Amino acid sequence: MPEDPEISVIIHQILAKIVQLAKKEGKAPMAYLWLFSRCFTLGTKAKPYSSISVDNSRYTESFDSDDDSYVPNAFDVTRASGKPWAYLVKKNLKPGPVCVARRGKCLAIGAGHHLTTFHLGLEAKVTIVSQEDYEKLIANDCPRSNKNKAKAAKMRSFELHSDFIEPGSSANTNRTINIFAAIVSESFAIVFSDFARLMRMHVTSINRPWTQQDLDVGSPEWPIIWSAFPDGADWFLEKDVALNALEKWRHDMSTGAPGHSKPIVDVIAKNGNRVFGGFGRHLANDFLYYAAIFPGAPCSWVCSDDARFSHFTSRIVSYTQIWRSADFLKRCGMSTNSSNPFAFNTTSDRNYTAGFIWVFRKAFVKIPQDLYNQYLREGLFDPTHKIGDPYQYTGPLSDKQFKRIEVNYHAYLDAFTVITARVPDGWKDGPVQSFSDLKEAGYSTTIGPAQFHEAKQNMVDPDHAIQVCLQPGRPAKVTGNGPGRKRKALTRETLEKMKLQKKRKLMIHSEEQEKENELPIIVASPSPPQRLTRSHKC
DSSP, rough: OOOOOHHHHHHHHHHHHHHHHHHHHHHHOOEEEEEGGGGSSSOOOSSSSOOOEEEEEEGGGGOOOOOOTTOOOOHHEEEETTTGGGGGGGOOOOOEEEEEEEETTEEEEEEETTTEEOOOOTEEEEEEEEEEHHHHSOEEEOOOSSSSHHHHSSSEEEEEOOEEETSSSSSEEEEEEEEEEEEEEEEEEEEOOOOTOOOEEEEESSSSSOOOOGGSSSSSHHHHTTTTSOOOOTTTTTTHEEEEEEHHHHHHHTTTTTTSSSSSHHHHHHHHTTTTOOOOOHHHHHHHHHHTTTTBBBBBHHHHHHHHHHHHHHHHHHHHHHGGSHHHHHHOOOOOOSSOOOOOOOHHHHHHHHTOOOSSOOOOEEEEEEHHHHHHHTTTTTTBBBBTSSSOOOSSOSSEEEEEOOEETTTEEEEEEOOSOOOTTTTTTEEEEEEOOOOOHHHHHHOSHHHHHHTTTSSSOOHHHHHHHOSSSOOOOOOOOOSSOOOHHHHHHHHHHHHHHHHHHHHHHHHHHHHHHHOOOOOOOOOOOOOTTTTSSS
């Protein structure tokens, strides 16, 4: 699911849009909430699942507009009938100033009397579009693909307009988008979509417009906003609260509380203790590499030594500052330089993969000199050394700025690390297995601010592009009103290079499948099946 970095980029882009319009128009933009309940998931009797919940205990419907000319969509009304949130669908909602907040992996947007807290699930996408593009997005809905026709008619999608399909991308032009909600102003809209339909929303309605002060840290509304999807204190906005929670967690783990023997990577990634707000599987793996801690180390071991825990604490503070830094937002938070809001942001993706993913699903990592030498001093590269035992390193230290080191994937632990030292008895470990670097994922989504389904579908497919995009003569000049340098036109030379890269990725994928189909000689207990998540290895 989207973690702290992805949320940081979303918030950065929304705030930039608000500031841009306020400067241009001389006033803050006004907007209202619009729900598309026809796209909400239905769930099943065995697995009930709701896309939305509400708290309207402080709200009276008469405070919102009562437009007699408004006719709600019949499919939206049908899905909302008898539901607690029907009042959000059956009438136009009053606009109000757009106010925004975030905490860990969740974000909240207020508009008028209604504030929506979003949990983005596995891969929900947030897209800022012009009013003109918004109208195109919601122009035509259709039943979803389902053997059960009644269910397909209820759980609908929107047909993706041809303007949002990049020339030369996937040959599949019959694309749809599942829009759950939008924050709509006169000039733009913030659209929330999810191809997997796993995102969840909680709407808090009150008898006055929400203000930005309501969403400030420490306000009376602050704990209420996040109560539906608790993630713990935000390590950037609420550092002192987060540090206090970490100290309490240390005390619990040191005194044998439930979970004290669990691997630290699982505890950070799952965040059941609400201590590691903003973390998921990616950040948990990369942070432990940054802290030079084996991901299978029990929590009690991490907490048992004052110096070790002090280092752990200082590292988590410095690591979590990265995602709000000006450097990160400059390199990964820019909008795509295309008039198509769903175009794949190649620059953001390249910068994020190269600079902000270290060991998670990466075949190699460039370790900075100081961190590399720390690993040497602690014997973490020595296969004969057991972690935790005394160690005296007498060899030379590196004087290079970076060292390129292979990353190992411990399948039973579902974790990535460069540590090759032996682990103590009782630690969760398991055999090292091969894996595909996330750069070889092709058109499958991985992790990062650009890695969402609708955008990945718009990556250029060189085989298809050669057939439909190349014209005789000089390449046409690429036009568009997107920010930044204009994109270069596709040329045969460029597409031929991309074909070679695609062929290489397909060969690697084929080789991996062949390895998986072989009957191996069992030298260790087999790994349990791994869960499938957006940020899981290919």
